Amino acid sequence: MSDETMPPMIEARNVSRRFGAKPDLATKIALKLRLAKPPSTVHALDNVSLSIRKGEVVGLVGESGCGKSTLGRVIAGILEPSEGQIIWRGKHRNSLSPKERHAAALATQMIFQNPMAALNPRMTIEDIVSEAPRAHGLIPKGGRRDYVDRYLRLAGFDPVLKGRYPHQFSGGQRQRVNIARALAVQPDFLVCDESVAALDVSIQAQVINLFMELRERLDLTYLFVSHDLGVVEHISDRVAIMYLGRIVEEAPVEEVFRRPNHPYTQALLSEIPRIELTKRRFKAIQGELPSPLNPPKGCHFHPRCPFAIERCRVEVPAKREVAPRHWSACHLNDEAVTSTGIGAVAASGASM
């Protein structure tokens, strides 16, 4: 378990990430002469802050296209932020020495959604798992086989099969190979991007249990990116909810599930099918996720929010601590403090 008195292992501070086509020379000239429109920009992340302590499992949840995978990639170092900073063990990642940067890159590994696409189909499992540790000098001389076997066993994969190729295995076994490959460089921190989403439900449970076992055995820290609240509830210590490039709510897992504050979180939770004695009406969130090419002004959720007020259309809500370690970015919390109380907001959300 994580120690709350420790400084974060990794921290995203006010990170924004935009994607857009770089204008060529002709377009630049046309833009200067006002003969062309500026190229479209995707606002994937907008001023996001998130910290993760050693030993913690943080679940990052949101609809497809909300920017959670982009945040995972920025935190893993695969993408650079357009603005903001990534702090690794107290130091700005861009200020690390080459040696420190190399160590930080090895200590952070990513496990992707599609286990087949992440594996080279022309390499045997043994070569796949040993490639990176060999390149980084982590395998003792003459110890390649034992080294590979150890990490395959840790990932629950029978080393007897290591001479075969990825296409000869099921999705669950391939994902175990991906996990073994990530573990083989001895990381401290794993970013799992929808790592169980492509697996059968029974295999999902096995792989989630494997992640939990590995956390205990290897003292790992996780950022677990998923659209599946059920998976996140099972695995996480803390949950961050994303909506269109912003984190709208963040709290310990039991707090999010018992007392969701943000209307978007309340709507997401009301969509989870549950077996209950008292029937609760299922109500889907209305409308589509707006385009990140042109996100709505003010609170990004306002076109779909049943509680939106005028202020929501113009002003970005600030994150407010609504309970210990429970943060939410909704104007209703300001209104609630001055008038009806935050409990009234949560109660009204429960009937969405």
Ligand code: SF4
């Ligand atoms: Fe809804 Fe306004 Fe809160 Fe956004 S700030 S979630 S629009 S009430």
